[in-house]
Amino acid sequence: MRPKIIPADDTKRAYRFYRDVFEFLRNPKDQTTLIVDGQPIKFIKSSKRIELELLVCDHLHEIREHLANNFLTEIAEPEHRFNKKIALRIHDSEGNTVIIEGNEDN
Numbered sequence: 001m002r003p004k005i006i007p008a009d010d011t012k013r014a015y016r017f018y019r020d021v022f023e024f025l026r027n028p029k030d031q032t033t034l035i036v037d038g039q040p041i042k043f044i045k046s047s048k049r050i051e052l053e054l055l056v057c058d059h060l061h062e063i064r065e066h067l068a069n070n071f072l073t074e075i076a077e078p079e080h081r082f083n084k085k086i087a088l089r090i091h092d093s094e095g096n097t098v099i100i101e102g103n104e105d106n
Contacts, residue, residue, distance in 0.1 A: 001036045001054050007046035008094040014043045017093035021070045022054065051097040053087075059103045060086050080104070 008014035018024050018034055018041065027033040027040060034041045056063065060078070067074070072090050075097070079087040087101045 001041070001052065003050070003052055004036070004039055005042045005044060006052065006092075006094070006096060007048045007050060008043050008096075009045075009047060010094070011043040011045055013093050021072070021092075049095050049097070051099065053099040053101060056100060056102045060088075060105045063088060063100055063102050 006014055006018075015032075015034065019026070024034040024036050024041065027035045058066070064074075067088070067090060074088050075091055076089045079089075081087055081101065084104045085101055086104045087099050090098050090100065092098050
């Protein structure tokens with residue numbers, strides 16, 4: 001995931017979104033911090049909005065099923081990328097754009 005600093009109007013709501021939707025783990029030493037790739041995610045109070053990218057191993061149908069289970073909808077057409085990858089775009093709880101890159105279905 002990059003970047004690992006996420007602006008939010010409500011940092012607690014953003015924390016819950018990333019914990020619940022993307023199943024990011026809590027830091028075992030500090031239960032109030034989420035970690036991904038061994039690094040902490042920082043939620044900062046800001047009205048600025050960004051675009052961030054997540055790389056996942058799942059295939060398109062699995063990603064879409066997961067998004068539907070969390071009542072999230074795509075905000076653009078999927079983008080085909082190099083090496084049979086696909087990128088979907090959603091908004092997080094704070095209005096940031098999250099690009100989820102995974103594998104195309106076979």
